[in-house]
Each structure stands twice: as structure tokens, then as C-alpha cells.
Amino acid sequence: MNRSKIWGLVDRAVCHKWSVPEFQRGFVWKATQVRDLAESLWLDFPVGSLLLWNSDTHQEERVARDGVTPALWIVDGQQRTTALAILFGRKPYWWGSADDWNKIQKRYDIRFDVAAKNESHFVVANAAIRKTKGDR
Structure with a gap:
């Protein structure tokens, strides 16, 4: 998947062209899973397709916002x-408050390791990495 297609996917989530139905669970991935997704994209591995639902009749509370x-x-x-x-x-439309989003951004601080000596090019930043390589 190329960068422009990924950016477009994220943009659709941010601009509310796509949303998440109420019956979906919340975000539960660990930081390592987010890191692994970045790594898979970097290595051009398949990451699966999305299943999107076009429903004119399905209305939810989230629409009213x-x-x-x-x-x-x-x-x-x-x-x-x-x-x-x-x-x-970029905060998707379905995410709650900006404060919650800012907390999740810090918790899921995924960085590219330019000096990677092993197969993994992405790391979950810890306190030592943030201190030595600058906070984002």
C-alpha cells in the first residue's frame, strides 16, 4: 500500500467520510501491534483489507454530533x-476527546530506528529513547 493511499484512508477517518458503528468495540491494540503494522507496511507485507458497509438506513448517535x-x-x-x-x-472522527487522543499519542509513540541492527526498523519509544532522542 503506498503512502498516498494510506494517507487517504486516514483522511477519510478524520473527515468522517468513514466511521465506526456503535456495535464495534473500542481501540484495543497494544503499542507493539501498532509498531508491527508500521513495520509490515515498511516491508511491503500485506496487512489485510477493510470491510466497509454502505448503509443509508443505519443511523447512530455519532451521526448527530x-x-x-x-x-x-x-x-x-x-x-x-x-x-x-x-x-x-491525526485523530479519527470516532475518537473521543482531544485530551484522550493526546494521551494515546504519547502512549503509542512509534519511532523509526535509523540505526536498526536487527530486522525491526520501528520501536515503541520508552523513557530512555525519549530522553536521548528528543520528545516529539
């Missing part, structure tokens, strides 16, 4: 879509 009905609902792929939004630093 801004009065806009999303064009498509993410039925399968919400974890990956949210993880990509985290990697790009």
Missing part, C-alpha cells in the same frame, strides 16, 4: 485504521 452521515461504516479494519491514524498523528 456533527449532523453528517458517513458515506461508509468500517465493519472490519477499525483497529488498523485507528493505528494508522495514530502513526500519522
Whole structure:
């Protein structure tokens, strides 16, 4: 998947062209899973497809927040879509408050390791990495 396609996917989540139905669970991925998704994309590994639902009749509370009905609902792929939004630093529409998003951005601080000596090019930043390599 090329960068422009990934950016477009994230943009659809941010701009509420895509949303998550109420029956979906919240974001549950660990930071290592987000890191692994970044690594898979970097290595051009398949990351699976999304299952989107086009329903004109499905209405939810989330639609009322801004009065806009999303064009498509993410039925399968919400974890990956949210993880990509985290990697790009862009809050998806379905995410709650900006404060919660800022906390998740710090908790899921995934960085590219330019000096990687093993197969993994991405790391989950810890206190030592943040101190020595600068906070983002």
C-alpha cells in the first residue's frame, strides 16, 4: 500500500467520510501491534483489507454530533485504521476527546530506528529513547 493511499484512508477517518458503528468495540491494540503494522507496511507485507458497509438506513448517535452521515461504516479494519491514524498523528472522527487522543499519542509513540541492527526498523519509544532522542 503506498503512502498516498494510506494517507487517504486516514483522511477519510478524520473527515468522517468513514466511521465506526456503535456495535464495534473500542481501540484495543497494544503499542507493539501498532509498531508491527508500521513495520509490515515498511516491508511491503500485506496487512489485510477493510470491510466497509454502505448503509443509508443505519443511523447512530455519532451521526448527530456533527449532523453528517458517513458515506461508509468500517465493519472490519477499525483497529488498523485507528493505528494508522495514530502513526500519522491525526485523530479519527470516532475518537473521543482531544485530551484522550493526546494521551494515546504519547502512549503509542512509534519511532523509526535509523540505526536498526536487527530486522525491526520501528520501536515503541520508552523513557530512555525519549530522553536521548528528543520528545516529539
